[in-house]
Amino acid sequence: MKSLPQIFRLVALLFVGILLTFSIPLLARDIQLPASRSVEIRQIRGTVTYQGRPARVGDRLTSPGQQIVTGRQSSAVLTVDTGIATINVAELTTIQVQNLSMAANGGRITRLSVPRGQARIQARPLTNSNSRLEISSPAGVTGVRGTEFGVGVGPNGKTGVSTLEGAVATTAKGRTVTVNSGYSSLVFPGEPPTSPKLTQENLKYELISLSAIDRNRARLICTVEPLNLIFLNDQPLEMDRTGRVDTVVPRPANAEYRVVVRSPLGKEELHMIGADLLK
Incomplete structure (x- = not known):
């Protein structure tokens, strides 16, 4: 028969085990894994800087705040992880990492910022329901679950969102609109997104x-x-x-x-x- 101290010790160990079982998933819910997640530069044309120095193919953005900037008549192609998304970055554009993390259930949380310029994103369908891919600008946030779309951010933060395939959800000032294939929405800083309208490719x-x-x-x-x-x-x-x-x-x-x-x-x-x- 076990002594009273041994029983107390077993109860304490059981309590610690239960506590760890429930607390570890919560603590790991959005832990940063900079070594396992990245946005990689795959192609460069012209002048592109990575963290203030000339960028090279193979450079990786892994931490919040890291960014690339394209110069005049320059461009870059980026990939998220092993192909979650491909990003075509136009000239005079900044792309910045806000969050690259993984949840305990395997979901991948990707948040990138486009404070200025234009980028076109082709994202494959996200198989994990807890995964998120979001592109933010000074005016709002666009969430993606598998689509091809583009954003254009002006010097005053005005943001145009156009969807080529699939659909995206654009949110600002508490309002979310769904921008389906062939439609576009405008977002002005401090205002909700406009109702989507049929995209008119008027470049005049x-x-x-x-x-x-x-x-x-x-x-x-x-x-x-x-x-x-x-x-x-x-x-x-x-x-x-x-x-x-x-x-x-x-x-x-x-x-x-x-x-x-x-x-x-x-x-x-x-x-x-x-x-x-x-x-």
Whole structure:
């Protein structure tokens, strides 16, 4: 027959075992596993920086805060883990890791941020119901479970979301909208996302006026489809919610302006403004 101290010892061990059984899954629910999860650079074109230095194929983002930045007329292709998602990163774009973690049940939690620029994401279906793939911008968060879509983030945080295949859920200010294949939504900072509308691939722009202020500056007024991004000589331009641009820009030495209009899916059109239009 066991003595009383031995019985107390067995009860204590049993209690500790039960406590560990229930507490370990909770503690491991969102533990960071930087060595096992990564966003890898697979292709580079032009100037791409990784953590402030020139990027190389094979570089991996593994921790929150790590990022890549593409320069002018440059791009990159990234993969999440072994192919959960492929990300095509356009020029003048920043991609930053917010969270790469794994839950105890095997779910993979992936949160990436696009504070500026344009990226197109192709994600395979997530087989674990607890897995999440989210892309955030200054205006909102887009959740993915297997689709192909794009985001375009302007200098003021305005975000266009377009879905090519599948569907995504875009959330901001407590409202979530489902953006199905062939549809797009706009999100302005501090506002809920707009109701999805049929995507119109309108990459044109309308020049209203281009007038000289002095020898070094000019005032540009034009309009563009507000879902898109617009660049003038590789500089992103702010627009209002109607797509109107009214800004002061430097006068280039050759008096020509290179205008690029880019959609959230990465399609773009080049327009040239010649010196003869400058008044």
